[in-house]
Amino acid sequence: MNQHVTAEVADRAYSTASEDVVRLTDLKRRFGATPALDGVSLTVRKGEILGIIGRSGAGKSTLIRCLNGLERPDSGEVFIEGREISRLGERELQPLRRRIGMIFQHFNLLSAKTVEDNVALPLKLEGRPKAERLARAAELLDLVGLSEKAKAYPASLSGGQKQRVGIARALAARPALLLSDEATSALDPETTRSILALLKDINRRLGLTILLITHEMEVIRSIADRVAVIDAGCIVEQGPVWSVFADPRSEITKSLLGGIRPQLPAEIASRLVPGAGGDAILRIDVAGEAARAPLLSDLADALPGPFRLVHGGIDHVQQQPVGTLFLAVAGNDENHLSQVIAFLKARQARVEVLGHVAGSV
Numbered sequence: 572m573n574q575h576v577t578a579e580v581a582d583r584a585y586s587t588a589s590e591d592v593v594r595l596t597d598l599k600r601r602f603g604a605t606p607a608l609d610g611v612s613l614t615v616r617k618g619e620i621l622g623i624i625g626r627s628g629a630g631k632s633t634l635i636r637c638l639n640g641l642e643r644p645d646s647g648e649v650f651i652e653g654r655e656i657s658r659l660g661e662r663e664l665q666p667l668r669r670r671i672g673m674i675f676q677h678f679n680l681l682s683a684k685t686v687e688d689n690v691a692l693p694l695k696l697e698g699r700p701k702a703e704r705l706a707r708a709a710e711l712l713d714l715v716g717l718s719e720k721a722k723a724y725p726a727s728l729s730g731g732q733k734q735r736v737g738i739a740r741a742l743a744a745r746p747a748l749l750l751s752d753e754a755t756s757a758l759d760p761e762t763t764r765s766i767l768a769l770l771k772d773i774n775r776r777l778g779l780t781i782l783l784i785t786h787e788m789e790v791i792r793s794i795a796d797r798v799a800v801i802d803a804g805c806i807v808e809q810g811p812v813w814s815v816f817a818d819p820r821s822e823i824t825k826s827l828l829g830g831i832r833p834q835l836p837a838e839i840a841s842r843l844v845p846g847a848g849g850d851a852i853l854r855i856d857v858a859g860e861a862a863r864a865p866l867l868s869d870l871a872d873a874l875p876g877p878f879r880l881v882h883g884g885i886d887h888v889q890q891q892p893v894g895t896l897f898l899a900v901a902g903n904d905e906n907h908l909s910q911v912i913a914f915l916k917a918r919q920a921r922v923e924v925l926g927h928v929a930g931s932v
């Protein structure tokens with residue numbers, strides 16, 4: 572498994588194993604010949620937002636079902652707050668399931684109940700008195716900005732409002748973990764942003780631990796602290812989000828990032844030829860200090876010779892600059908090109924010669 576070790580070690584400094592809300596060790600689950608989970612080990616630390624990303628069929632739903640005890644793994648262990656749950660009976664699982672609040676893609680609200688009754692439902696199932704249920708529902712509706720909708724029915728709410736009710740309901744029983752299963756996949760981009768901002772706000776204000784399952788890197792980029800990439804039932808890569816964005820190791824991660832990292836424009840990519848001749852097109856990836864430095868002006872000072880920025884940009888992920896630049900280095904001079912590459916690498920940039928383009932870019 573690829574690990575972003577250096578960043579991970581630094582990141583881990585604030586945490587210890589005893590603070591893990593979830594710990595999975597070598598989890599395996601097969602359906603016939605299909606290994607839905609093929610040795611998954613990961614932890615969700617207290618107070619963090621961990622994003623698990625994977626394509627359809629990667630094993631995300633099976634992982635969730637193992638977490639809430641709806642699926643028994645063939646082997647491996649599932650610890651929730653230090654307690655192994657994978658071999659417990661239904662009766663023992665019930666109270667532990669309440670430690671996990673869930674939000675879903677299609678909200679799963681009860682249409683015949685008012686908003687406040689939906690929010691209070693987990694407390695009703697626990698047998699809490701009505702006055703306590705209503706007080707808690709009011710508190711949570713205030714938290715998610717929907718106090719004025721307490722007496723409304725779900726049918727009269729927008730998708731974003733329904734998800735806010737879903738979040739309030741998931742928090743009613745004060746869970747140790749909020750499990751978000753594609754919770755923004757059915758929402759438009761603006762509503763998605765507001766729901767993600769709400770989750771981040773709740774994470775900060777309440778210290779709530781969140782496990783976020785998604786197939787969208789943009790969701791991970793917006794709010795996760797760490798990311799684990801799952802493919803064919805295996806965690807193929809994990810680490811702090813900025814580190815994985817800056818230096819994706821697996822092909823699946825690169826492909827999932829493809830939509831949100833700068834790519835060489837198709838018009839230029841279609842004219843690339845291998846070998847020398849014409850302008851060399853370089854892909855330069857920078858992150859952290861390398862992205863803060865005046866890299867291009869220093870290059871121009873150190874190695875005179877025409878080069879042009881043809882595409883790219885610097886993004887900010889977890890307050891860290893992470894960027895990709897595409898340079899066209901003119902001159903058709905292999906020696907000069909080697910010096911440019913050596914200069915950039917010495918500045919901690921990752922450099923790849925994508926090919927050459929004849930004529931103007």
Ligand SMILES: Nc1ncnc2c1ncn2[C@@H]1O[C@H](COP(=O)(O)OP(=O)(O)OP(=O)(O)O)[C@@H](O)[C@H]1O
Nearest residue numbers: 602605606607625626627628629630631632633634
């Ligand atoms: N009950 C089942 N019976 C047979 N095969 C199953 C069952 N559940 C899951 N699988 C298979 O296990 C693999 C992982 O499925 P899973 O539903 O966990 O993936 P996923 O990442 O949640 O996909 P999606 O994003 O499409 O929901 C898939 O190949 C799926 O076909």
